[in-house]
Amino acid sequence: xxxxxxxxxxxxxxxxxxxxxxxxxxxxxxxxxxxxxxxxxxxxxxxxxxxxxxxxxxxxxxxxxxxxxxxxxxxxxxxxxxxxxxxxxxxxxxxxxxxxxxxxxxxxxxxxxxxxxxxxxxxxxxxxxxxxxxxxxxxxxxxxxxxxxxxxxxxxxxxxxxxxxxxxxxxxxxxxxxxxxxxxxxxxxxxxxxxxxxxxxxxxxxxxxxxxxxxxxxxxxxxxxxxxx
Amino acid sequence: xxxxxxxxxxxxxxxxxxxxxxxxxxxxxxxxxxxxxxxxxxxxxxxxxxxxxxxxxxxxxxxxxxxxxxxxxxxxxxxxxxxxxxxxxxxxxxxxxxxxxxxxxxxxxxxxxxxxxxxxxxxxxxxxxxxxxxxxxxxxxxxxxxxxxxxxxxxxxxxxxxxxxxxxxxxxxxxxxxxxxxxxxxxxxxxxxxxxxxxxxxxxxxxxxxxxxxxxxxxxxxxxxxxxx
DNA sequence: CGACCATTTGATATGGATCAAGCGATGTGG
DNA sequence: CCACATCGCTTGATCCATATCAAATGGTCG
Numbered sequence: 001x002x003x004x005x006x007x008x009x010x011x012x013x014x015x016x017x018x019x020x021x022x023x024x025x026x027x028x029x030x031x032x033x034x035x036x037x038x039x040x041x042x043x044x045x046x047x048x049x050x051x052x053x054x055x056x057x058x059x060x061x062x063x064x065x066x067x068x069x070x071x072x073x074x075x076x077x078x079x080x081x082x083x084x085x086x087x088x089x090x091x092x093x094x095x096x097x098x099x100x101x102x103x104x105x106x107x108x109x110x111x112x113x114x115x116x117x118x119x120x121x122x123x124x125x126x127x128x129x130x131x132x133x134x135x136x137x138x139x140x141x142x143x144x145x146x147x148x149x150x151x152x153x154x155x156x157x158x159x160x161x162x163x164x165x166x167x168x169x170x171x172x173x174x175x176x177x178x179x180x181x182x183x184x185x186x187x188x189x190x191x192x193x194x195x196x197x198x199x200x201x202x203x204x205x206x207x208x209x210x211x212x213x214x215x216x217x218x219x220x221x222x223x224x225x226x227x228x229x
Numbered sequence: 230x231x232x233x234x235x236x237x238x239x240x241x242x243x244x245x246x247x248x249x250x251x252x253x254x255x256x257x258x259x260x261x262x263x264x265x266x267x268x269x270x271x272x273x274x275x276x277x278x279x280x281x282x283x284x285x286x287x288x289x290x291x292x293x294x295x296x297x298x299x300x301x302x303x304x305x306x307x308x309x310x311x312x313x314x315x316x317x318x319x320x321x322x323x324x325x326x327x328x329x330x331x332x333x334x335x336x337x338x339x340x341x342x343x344x345x346x347x348x349x350x351x352x353x354x355x356x357x358x359x360x361x362x363x364x365x366x367x368x369x370x371x372x373x374x375x376x377x378x379x380x381x382x383x384x385x386x387x388x389x390x391x392x393x394x395x396x397x398x399x400x401x402x403x404x405x406x407x408x409x410x411x412x413x414x415x416x417x418x419x420x421x422x423x424x425x426x427x428x429x430x431x432x433x434x435x436x437x438x439x440x441x442x443x444x445x446x447x448x449x450x451x452x453x454x455x456x457x458x
Numbered sequence: 459c460g461a462c463c464a465t466t467t468g469a470t471a472t473g474g475a476t477c478a479a480g481c482g483a484t485g486t487g488g
Numbered sequence: 489c490c491a492c493a494t495c496g497c498t499t500g501a502t503c504c505a506t507a508t509c510a511a512a513t514g515g516t517c518g
Binding site: 154 | 515
């Protein structure tokens with residue numbers, strides 16, 4: 001549960017099908033009709049998508065690549081709030097200005113939809129209004145789960161992080177991490193050294209295997225789950 | 230910004246007045262018409278309002294007293310997610326089950342509104358739909374700010390916490406804390422001893438004065454702000 | 459092949475946890 | 489009204505997980 005995230009609409013069961021009459025362009029979380037209101041844009045590695053306190057003009061959906069949102073604290077530390085991978089939606093701000101900055105972690109292709117248009121649409125299309133709510137709610141859930149990680153030890157945080165990534169990126173019992181150790185460290189509130197050591201612990205305890213630093217093979221979910229608990 | 234929270238509707242300026250035609254029973258965050266759909270209930274000190282994984286039946290607004298939401302981790306630690314004081318709304322869950330438990334921190338009076346009724350209303354009243362979204366968004370913002378605290382030192386977390394409380398509870402340069410040290414510790418991811426020591430540091434540095442353990446007088450906001458930064 | 463940068467590994471330092479005592483308010487019974 | 493128990497908080501002493509500092513390794517790209 002802790003590492004469960006949910007990007008799909010449909011928390012309210014009977015309402016989930018509200019967009020199914022429109023053939024979806026993408027597999028989930030936001031429907032074709034809305035995507036077609038937007039356009040595609042590409043971002044090279046480590047480029048800014050938007051900055052903190054910039055006006056929030058767009059809602060973004062990841063087509064390919066990956067994105068981090070973060071904030072630089074006055075003490076110089078960077079806290080990463082979330083990672084977004086293909087299918088995820090981000091940038092749906094609640095005020096007119098972004099609370100966080102966003103950067104492409106790797107060469108990324110995004111769909112951008114004008115926030116103003118969406119809000120206007122939501123004011124007479126109830127399904128759109130519900131979608132905006134649902135997306136915000138999913139983000140809230142994800143952020144709450146993130147908070148819980150901070151009550152745990154370094155090894156537990158890393159295990160929890162891996163399970164979160166596995167849920168979103170697993171293919172053939174392996175995850176190709178889109179982010180560097182520094183990003184993982186800044187997401188978990190640890191140093192890169194500690195992240196590295198924790199990964200080594202997990203490998204030594206036969207929970208995972210690390211053929212290369214970006215590839216994590218899952219050997220023993222139960223062990224990871226026990227740790228992340 | 231870090232400790233800024235916002236319970237009032239109206240992120241979108243021109244939309245904020247959508248409920249003003251109904252005379253509000255309470256001062257802010259959710260309008261009289263909706264409150265009248267609900268009823269009042271009282272909870273003694275330290276009693277459960279709802280438990281994790283219970284069906285989410287109601288939305289709650291604090292009339293008097295105070296509430297904490299939290300989760301008990303498998304390692305036995307309790308992570309407090311948020312505190313709610315008079316005027317605050319909580320319990321607006323995204324799925325059909327609560328993600329967190331809620332308890333009254335002190336003798337509390339709450340207004341309860343049936344979640345199902347609200348969602349039904351939202352499906353044809355656009356202003357209600359926007360309100361639900363706005364409330365969820367405010368909660369997201371609050372949770373994001375909470376996450377940032379974990380990137381800081383103990384003294385900084387405590388200073389940040391005090392500023393957050395000041396924003397919501399300040400009268401005459403003094404805050405009457407509704408919660409015990411243990412609650413503060415579990416909110417900040419520290420021990421009660423460390424919270425106590427940090428408060429002493431802040432008092433020694435003349436930023437605050439602590440006439441009794443529940444009363445905090447603010448002497449030097451700049452110093453607190455500098456710390457919490 | 460060689461330079462560069464990310465990652466891992468090693469040695470040491472430290473902030474906050476833990477363990478343990480003291481203190482101060484509140485309440486109870488004599 | 490005062491001993492005395494209780495409970496929450498503060499203060500003190502020590503320990504430990506993780507940070508920090510430093511070096512070695514390895515993968516990538518010219």
